[in-house]
Amino acid sequence: MLDTNFDPKAVEASLYEAWESSGAFKPRASGAAFSIVIPPPNVTGSLHIGHALNNTLQDILARFERMRGKAVLWQPGMDHAGIATQIVVERQLAEQGNMDRRALGREEFVKRIWAWKEESGGTITRQLRRLGASCDWSRERFTMDEGLSRAVLKVFVQLYKEGLIYKDKRLVNWDPKLQTAVSDLEVENIETKGKLWRIKYPLADDASRFVVVATTRPETMLGDVAVAVHPGDERYTALIGKMVRLPLTDRAIPVIADDYADPEKGSGAVKITPAHDFNDFEVGKRHKLAPIEVIDREAQMSGDIPERFREMDRFEARKQILAELEQDGLLDGAEDIVHAVPHDEKTKLVILEPMLTEQWYVDAKKLAGPAIAAVESGKTKFTPENFANTYFHWMHNIQPWCVSRQLWWGHQIPAWYAPDGKVFVEESEDAAKAAAKAHFKKDVPLTRDEDVLDTWFSSALWAFSTMGWPDETPEVKRFYPTSVLVTMYDIIFFWVARMMMMGLHFMKDVPFHNVLIHARVVDEKGAKMSKTKGNVVDPLVLIDEYGADALRLTLAMKAAPGKDVRMGRGVVESYRNFGTKFWNAARFCQMNECVNWNAFDPTTPKHTINRWIVGELTQTAATVTAELEAYRFNEAAGALYKFVWNVFCDWYIELIKPLLNGSDEATLGETRATAAWVLEQVIRLLHPFMPFITEELWTRLGEFGPKRERMLIVETWPDLPESLIDPKAAEEINWLIGLVSETRSARAELNVPAGAKIPLLLVGAAKESCRRLERHQELIDRLARLDYSTTADAAPTGSVTFVHGEATVALQLEGVVDFSAEAERLVKEINRLDGEIAKIDGKLGNAEFVRKAPKEVVEEQRERRAEAQAAKAKLEAALQRLRAAV
């Protein structure tokens, strides 16, 4: 016999092991292909609740399609997370008192990272297993592994040769601590308190007059090349073309006219520092003013500046410059402001510096064209659809993608330089040498570019590089394009867009047919989870406490398209309870020998209750399938939740108890088989959501019934014909349920003691209702706790009444119940009906409504009015009887 509770801890690990070792996670040899590539988590990462949601959804789809007979490939792996990993290992070196990476040297440092990766990397893949993720681990990939590195090389070289990768010197966001360029996308602008200083720039030919400029960054003034004013700004038109003296230096700079200067802002005159400001860079270009670099890569002052500032930290320099300006009487006050200051998104520690550097760029604009077209034409579809707009907006305004990083951990750029600076981009050093030799007609020494590629460069190839490309593997043929990409909206730009571009360019086809964008997991109050806030919910703690199934069901139930998922442990507990409920329903079936399911033909049951539940199940199965196909996980899970708890447990099990204890052998056998079969179908339907408990039940129930031939994970998905739905059975059982519910309600409302058994009379009932009462009498008596039930011609005086369909139900309660309470109840009900009738009359009295509304709607209103009227009449009669009796 089954225990009263499911113990996830006791079975999860071994069930997972059984699945994996059976080969169930590998795509089957035949069948339509269904593939998903996992959004590769960072090798440094550990499972957070967002991963839990993301992978739960993927796993639900993978298991669903696997059961539907498809050859499912869920491709797992990790990315090398250039910056994050390098930081982790550098920190570790420091903690262990080792030399820093520069002292260690590049080769040794990279070796240490690999060692770290082998030892500590990939925690997350073990944690994904605990969640139940059915990835094909035998195919696990890493962006830095040999195959993927080969793909990276090939892609870089080809794009270079096609002119789609080039080197350029322009401003990038620079991290002075890590000393690397970072992507514009990785910049987080943080609102910071600061000051806006007003500085006087004296006119070169008349030192008594000034142009006042406003700035939040006085230290950059040493690199000013001009002061810009708006051409239409009358305050300054006279000054255009004149020179001003740049304070603290001996340089004079021109006053130029440019639309960029906004008369509304600051003083209307703006200092132009092309080397250290993105907007100024553009202004400088327009006016052919060469940038003057005054801040170096370590964020120290440098270059052509007064000696005293040299090698001074940028913020030290700011203080010093302000002090000197003050002394010279050139500071014209300051105001406090709050402005957005660029920080590195990951570390958030260092203020980034716009820096003029030479970097490698991908011509994203050219690659974006086909990627935009593919979404426009529907070759790739976003769910929810509106995320396509986000995608389009970014793609239409796409900027060159800076792909080089000044790090050591990553794919080193395959570019070699000859002594004269001539660059050779080839897949290997030998090829570069050969190319150089061909070019120079002799051997020349080459040095390789030091930089590595942005991690997202390799991630962009993930959909095909993981399948073995550039080799023509069977996997590429079979599983590319992938079926669906499941991801969050925050990486549409980083990843989805770039995969689209690379996929279309190199594979000549989209990387995925569907992009399912899910929401973010936030805390119970709706706030973003963060370590600093301390509101992080750890999925592993939840799994320990409630089991992986409870966590998964919670996430699925809450994953409404486009909505943030709020998580607290309370909800997880309630879905754990659902698991227990389901477990006990199975336990009930097993205890009552409802275990022989395999020879059952669902078209055969004779008994209404059995025909009804088969129909209900059929409907539920259809809903679950349709909702999963549409990625509405919450609807699919919700339909199952309702069916299991509110239909199967609340009613079916209660309804069949008498049949199971009855003496009718034929009905007994049929009921056992039906219950077993329905349970069996539900176990299958629930499996994608709750794989552990369902697999365990599958195994355990198999000990009592026919032998299981295979594990549930590879069983077939219920595909039930609509013909199994019997509307007449549904009508009858709904009548019965209604009768019982209303009786219970009346009893409770009138405080009839729960144990009291009372008689029920069905008055004025149609033949069909009488027959129904007769057929289900035993059940009704039991469920409504009746002494007996019967039909009658008239309601006896002194009874409690309610209306059920065409009939009046009278509960004989004389002596048990307070009749003034009953009168009150009747009056309340009559008033309610009056309200309804009035409302309907309002509609029907409106000629426009009758004329314009669809016939069915008008007819429905008429019927409802008639019903309400009839019910009211019955209740009024009951009220009169009651008053007469008192």
Add this chain to the structure above:
RNA sequence: GGGCGGUUAGCUCAGCGGUAGAGCGUCUCGUUUACACCGAGAGGGUCGGGGGUUCGAUCCCCUCACCGCCCACCA
């Protein structure tokens, strides 16, 4: 500044042209042999404000307010 989303029961959220729903919480009752991680029942909402379209609006449109998020900018 541009864009997207939200505002529905005490809380968290579904629903989205034609009788307002769930989970949790609250209250009452209950040891009916699957389950107290349970059962039965109840209470609780002019569906953010205003306007419009419509025979009819929680649902569509406009507008306002507030709350999120994304992008851009911040002299």
